[in-house]
Amino acid sequence: VKRVFAYKLKPTKPQEAALVGYLDATRHLYNAALEHRIAVYKATGRGPTAVEQQREIKDIRRLDGWEWLADLSFNPLKEAVIQLDKSYAAFFRRVRRGEKPGFPRFKSARRWSSFTFATYGDGIKLDGEARRLYLKGVGRVRIRLHRDLEGQPRVTTICRKADGWYAHITCDLGPAPELRTGPCTAIDVGLESFATFADGSKIANPRHGRRGHIGVTTAQRTVSRRRRGSTRRRKAVNGLARERQREARRRRDFHHKTARVLVDQFATIAVEDLQTANLVRRGGAYKRGLNRSIHDAGWRQFVDILSSKAEEAGCQVVKVDPRRTSQACSGCGSIVMKALSVRTHDCPDCGLVLDRDHNAALNIYQRAWAGSVVEAA
Numbered sequence: 001v002k003r004v005f006a007y008k009l010k011p012t013k014p015q016e017a018a019l020v021g022y023l024d025a026t027r028h029l030y031n032a033a034l035e036h037r038i039a040v041y042k043a044t045g046r047g048p049t050a051v052e053q054q055r056e057i058k059d060i061r062r063l064d065g066w067e068w069l070a071d072l073s074f075n076p077l078k079e080a081v082i083q084l085d086k087s088y089a090a091f092f093r094r095v096r097r098g099e100k101p102g103f104p105r106f107k108s109a110r111r112w113s114s115f116t117f118a119t120y121g122d123g124i125k126l127d128g129e130a131r132r133l134y135l136k137g138v139g140r141v142r143i144r145l146h147r148d149l150e151g152q153p154r155v156t157t158i159c160r161k162a163d164g165w166y167a168h169i170t171c172d173l174g175p176a177p178e179l180r181t182g183p184c185t186a187i188d189v190g191l192e193s194f195a196t197f198a199d200g201s202k203i204a205n206p207r208h209g210r211r212g213h214i215g216v217t218t219a220q221r222t223v224s225r226r227r228r229g230s231t232r233r234r235k236a237v238n239g240l241a242r243e244r245q246r247e248a249r250r251r252r253d254f255h256h257k258t259a260r261v262l263v264d265q266f267a268t269i270a271v272e273d274l275q276t277a278n279l280v281r282r283g284g285a286y287k288r289g290l291n292r293s294i295h296d297a298g299w300r301q302f303v304d305i306l307s308s309k310a311e312e313a314g315c316q317v318v319k320v321d322p323r324r325t326s327q328a329c330s331g332c333g334s335i336v337m338k339a340l341s342v343r344t345h346d347c348p349d350c351g352l353v354l355d356r357d358h359n360a361a362l363n364i365y366q367r368a369w370a371g372s373v374v375e376a377a
């Protein structure tokens with residue numbers, strides 16, 4: 001079981017400059033490695049491997065004039081090359097699947113906001129007592145440890161966000177516990193309420209109000225009123241980024257709390273498999289609105305959080321085939337077609353009348369036990 005712990009960093013001015021130095025160095029290496037791959041491929045018909053490129057970085061570090069690179073930990077430098085290798089692998093995977101992917105691209109400073117230490121203890125170490133995170137070439141950076149680290153730290157990613165620097169430390173918590181037995185439920189996610197359960201109860205969509213903050217919409221309006229290239233516009237853009245981050249954090253918080261409650265209460269939770277849902281929609285005449293995409297992204301995050309909490313607690317999240325969960329009758333199996341605006345399921349064959357989402361949740365529940373499970377995580 002793995003868990004990510006996120007902490008805010010409080011670097012001094014010189015430390016911040018050194019962190020920016022890491023961003024620049026890793027980005028340049030990524031871009032150089034990409035250029036090198038393209039050139040070698042053109043010349044020889046086969047690209048260099050990530051291992052060969054890592055070896056070259058080691059050699060460069062020994063050259064005169066490249067001492068600045070030697071002052072940094074090799075750990076994130078090597079990781080930049082591995083990241084490029086992963087983008088290549090993803091590119092070819094999509095090509096093989098017959099899709100039209102974009103070729104890995106050169107990264108501008110705006111598109112590069114993090115670097116990763118894959119091995120803990122190599123150029124990076126946390127001093128919990130002193131509340132400092134040591135980074136080679138940066139020094140001992142103050143870290144806000146609002147909660148203790150658990151398990152064995154493995155991978156650390158340092159990110160620059162709108163409101164400062166963060167360390168994301170992934171820890172290994174050991175083997176997963178035995179699966180629990182206990183009550184089961186199914187969840188249907190809708191646009192109207194956040195979730196509906198197999199017993200008919202619901203969780204409302206969170207209203208992310210503006211308590212004390214101006215909100216994304218207002219911040220967007222401010223940006224559009226400012227003259228292009230002006231200092232005030234740049235400030236407004238920063239303000240907008242902070243509002244977006246705040247909203248994302250609030251949503252994430254809501255997902256964490258909801259998942260916690262569910263995992264404490266149930267031993268098995270059935271959900272729709274979103275991957276299958278997307279495939280089905282792409283093939284059919286499904287009109288995919290933007291609100292649907294935003295909704296799916298939120299749902300995916302929630303299921304990820306739910307699954308990882310479930311794993312730690314010995315609870316099971318079961319993903320079922322999502323086809324026609326809202327059209328099929330949970331009482332008799334008849335298909336009762338209805339538009340999205342029709343909120344009640346009213347079956348002419350067996351007389352069942354139910355809230356639309358409750359009917360869907362019951363279908364998900366039944367599918368989980370009928371064995372049409374796509375994936376049990």
Ligand SMILES: [Zn+2]
Binds near residue numbers: 329350351
């Ligand atoms: Zn029926």
